[in-house]
Amino acid sequence: MNLKKIDQAVLPTKWGNFNIIGFQEKNKNKNHVALVYGNIDNNQPILVRIHSECLTGDAFFSLRCDCGLQLQQSFKKITEEGQGILIYHRQEGRNIGLLNKIRAYALQDKGLDTVEANHVLGFSADERNFFSCAEILKILNVKTIKLLTNNPFKIKNLSKLGIKVVERISLIVTRNEKNDNYLKTKAMKMGHLF
Ligand SMILES: Nc1nc2c(ncn2[C@@H]2O[C@H](COP(=O)(O)OP(=O)(O)OP(=O)(O)O)[C@@H](O)[C@H]2O)c(=O)[nH]1
Numbered sequence: 001m002n003l004k005k006i007d008q009a010v011l012p013t014k015w016g017n018f019n020i021i022g023f024q025e026k027n028k029n030k031n032h033v034a035l036v037y038g039n040i041d042n043n044q045p046i047l048v049r050i051h052s053e054c055l056t057g058d059a060f061f062s063l064r065c066d067c068g069l070q071l072q073q074s075f076k077k078i079t080e081e082g083q084g085i086l087i088y089h090r091q092e093g094r095n096i097g098l099l100n101k102i103r104a105y106a107l108q109d110k111g112l113d114t115v116e117a118n119h120v121l122g123f124s125a126d127e128r129n130f131f132s133c134a135e136i137l138k139i140l141n142v143k144t145i146k147l148l149t150n151n152p153f154k155i156k157n158l159s160k161l162g163i164k165v166v167e168r169i170s171l172i173v174t175r176n177e178k179n180d181n182y183l184k185t186k187a188m189k190m191g192h193l194f
Helices: 055-059 065-083 098-109 114-120 131-139 153-158 180-190
Strands: 003-013 016-025 031-037 046-052 083-088 144-148 164-168
Touching: 003 046, 003 131, 016 131, 031 065, 031 131, 055 065, 065 083, 065 144, 083 131, 098 114, 114 180, 144 153, 144 180, 153 164
Parallel strands: 046 083, 046 144, 144 164
Antiparallel strands: 003 016, 016 031, 031 083
C-alpha cells in the first residue's frame, strides 16, 4: 500500500453530513481525501465520484469547464442515493498542475483547444493516473462501484486496478458560451460521452 489513512471527522455540508477521511502518500508530501456519505453497504455496488482537482472550477466558480457544477451534482446524487463516496483526486489540471493549467488557459485564449495546449506544453492530453483512487476504495473495502463520470477512460483505468465498475452514471451540466468549446473538445478528442 502506498497510501496511509491519517484521520477522519464529520464534515457537515449543505447536502448533509459526510465523513471526511484524509490519506497521505508514503514518501511523498501528497494528500488525498475521501468524503463518505451514509453507512456503506459493501454487499452492493457503491455510488462513487472521483473528482479531479480543479481549483478554478471547484472553488472560483470558473465557467471555462464543467468541474464545479459536476462536483455539486455529485454531492446531490450521492446524498439522494443514501450512501456513496466522493474521492477528491489531487491531480490538478489533469495532473499538469495549477501553474501549467494557467499556461494552458493562456494558449487556449490564443485559439488552441485544451488538448493542443497540453501538447504545446510538452504533456499528453491527460497525465492523470488513478492508483490512489483505487487504493482508497480498497482501504474502504469497496470493490464494486457505480461511477459518476462522462469519461470511459476512468472506467478502463479503474478496472485495470482491480475496481469493478458495473454502471456509469453521467454528470451532464448546462453548457455556456465559455465552456462550449472545452466540452466539444472533450467529446471529440478525449472520448467523453455527453
Ligand atoms: N490541462 C488542463 N486541465 C484542465 C483544463 N480544464 C479543466 N482541467 C482539469 O481537468 C480535470 C477534470 O477532467 P475533465 O476532463 O474535465 O473530466 P474527467 O474527470 O475526465 O471526467 P468526468 O468524470 O466526466 O468529470 C481537472 O483536474 C481540471 O483541473 C484545461 O483546459 N487544461
